[in-house]
Amino acid sequence: MPNPTAAMLVIGDEILSGRTRDANMHHLAGALTKHGIDLKEVRMVSDDAPAITAAVRALSAGFDHLFTSGGIGPTHDDITADCVAAAFGRAIDIRDDARAVLQAxxxxxxxxxxxxxLRMARIPDGATLIDNPISAAPGFTIENTHVMAGVPQIFEAMVASVLPTLTGGAPLLSQSLRIERGEGDIAGPLRTLSEDFPDLSFGSYPYSHSGAFGAHIVIRGHDGARLDAAIQALSRLFPDDAS
Amino acid sequence: MPNPTAAMLVIGDEILSGRTRDANMHHLAGALTKHGIDLKEVRMVSDDAPAITAAVRALSAGFDHLFTSGGIGPTHDDITADCVAAAFGRAIDIRDDARAVLQAxxxxxxxxxxxxxLRMARIPDGATLIDNPISAAPGFTIENTHVMAGVPQIFEAMVASVLPTLTGGAPLLSQSLRIERGEGDIAGPLRTLSEDFPDLSFGSYPYSHSGAFGAHIVIRGHDGARLDAAIQALSRLFPDDAS
Structure with missing residues (x-):
């Protein structure tokens, strides 16, 4: 059975202007891979209601899970909760349970x-709250969409409380080999090898430093023994250049 | 006149699996902001032909420019050029000009x-080549879409050669102020201030460290004098907490 799929939506002008470098995507990607959920697409949009609503609709419909990050704070540019409610056609108002969490x-x-x-207690009808152990203001899950804060420390805590509630598949395992040859020398043998192991995926990630070119070859799959066999076969193909 | 708009498409399994942290998005975002082009959306998809083709179609139609990163190397998982050709309904084959660059x-x-x-000389009909001063294999521009390498050093060199050919608008200026107060205390006065300066955009980016909460308030716009006035008004609102 294939793993469940997921998408992520990162919301915020500060990422798109280059002021802030997003950290949440990288964190979520690693956590989902370990949990056996395949992250298939990420979108980043600005604090713009039509853009957020359209992205929530498209991604929640296209994948098993959608995770969002950002735009649920108290300031006027925090419009994610309202946009998610609009995307699912739900009413939204200050909810007693969220207000009680904040009040306490x-x-x-x-x-x-x-x-x-109090804006942070605005929760769409029918959503369940996601605990925020850092600063109380909750995230929420509505249908297959998990709405979380943008501050990395809070985002990570919310991911940690949501993920155990989701059914994962087989964790994706990976092994890698560094080959100190140009990708153009690796490509042919790698294609042949990938045809011998159709159950695994083969990625080639070139690097260059100090004028030397090489590539990290990453083999991914769900069966550790098959990964071992493939990585050994690969290193035999490049006995002098692999490490 | 509003600035031209842009989207970016990052292609590659290694980003979505959490193995690699994307650096190109952050670089492009900063370069576009300086050049007066507004980056409005970023998508990241895996090495999957239908996903790449659909994203190229949607983003090239929705924005003035589309920049792509990744998937133009020599290995079997490098399928970006073929997908871009498909998205624009163009034929693609090894092209003499690109072959000559590689041969030299x-x-x-x-x-x-x-x-x-030789796969790296596959260029869609009608595209113009983008120079690659690092490892020769060219990128290309087709209609409003600029197809570039994923290796950061090469991506950055290609951005540097493409951007001067594009008409930019007024560079987006920004000033920021750190306020050592919870965002909930800042939100009300900030909303009022933003209504007094409708020509500027106000962002609030909360942080927490060692249990203290605060926010970086970033004001953006095209008129430096207006930015000065707004930032001074903001610091007068929080005389004891702003720095």
Whole structure:
């Protein structure tokens, strides 16, 4: 049975302007691979309602799971929750359970639950809350879509609480070999090898440094013994250049 | 007149599996912002022909420019050029001009231009070549789509040769202020301020470290004097917490 599929939607002007380098995509990709869910597509859009809503519709329909990151804070540019509600045709308002979570947190820290902070209790009808152990304001899951914060520390905590609730497939295993030859010398033998192991996937990731060219060959699959066999066959093809 | 818009398509299994952290998106985002082209959307897909072709069609139709990264090397998983040709309904084959570039390079380095390397001379009909000063194998531009290598050093060189040929708008300027207050305290005054400066965009990027919460407020626009005025107004709102 093939693994479940997933997409990710990263929301925020700061990524697209080059000001901030996204870290959440890389984290989620690694966590999903370990859990046996195949991340198939990532989109990054700005804080623009039609763009967010359209992306949520397309990705939630196209994959088993959608994970979003960003745009659920208290400021006026945080519009993700409303866009997700619109994408699923749900009403959205301040919800008592989310408000109670925030109230308890701010009572503990002696902070006022003002109008801006109350925005973070806006949750679409029918969604279940995702726990935020860092700063209380919850994420939520609606249908197959998991809406999480953009701050990496909070995003990672939310991923850690959502992933165990999802059925994963066989974790994708990988082994790699560095070959100190130009990719053009590797390509022919690699294609033949990949035809001998149709159950595995073969990737070639070229590098260059100090004028020397080479490639990392990464073999992926679900059967460790087959991976071992393929990596040994590969290293026999390049006895002097593989490490 | 609004700035031209752009999208980026990052192609490759290694990004989506979490093995490699993409660097090209961050580089392109910064370069486009300086050049006055607004990056509006990024997609990342795996080495899968239907996914690549569909994304090229959607993004080249939706934005003024599309930049792609990855999948133009010599190995069997490098299928970007063929997918771009399919997306634009063009024929593709080994082209004499690209073959000549490769032949000259491999003659110089004493390397055989074998069948695998010749794959890198496959260029869609009507495309113009993009120079690759690092390893010769060219990228290409077809209609509004710029097809570039995934290796960061080569990608950056190709961006540097393509960007000066594109008409940019006013570079997007930005100024930022760090405010050591929870975003919930900043949100109300920030919304009012943003209404006083409708020509500027206001972003709030929360952070937390060592248990302290704060936010970087970034104001963006095309008029430096207006930015100065807005940032001064903002710092007057938080005289004790802004830096």
């Amino acid at each position: 947190h701010y009572d503990r820290t002696g902070t006022e639950l003002n109008e801006a902070r | 390079h491999y003659d110089r380095t004493g390397t055989e231009l074998n069948e695998a390397r």
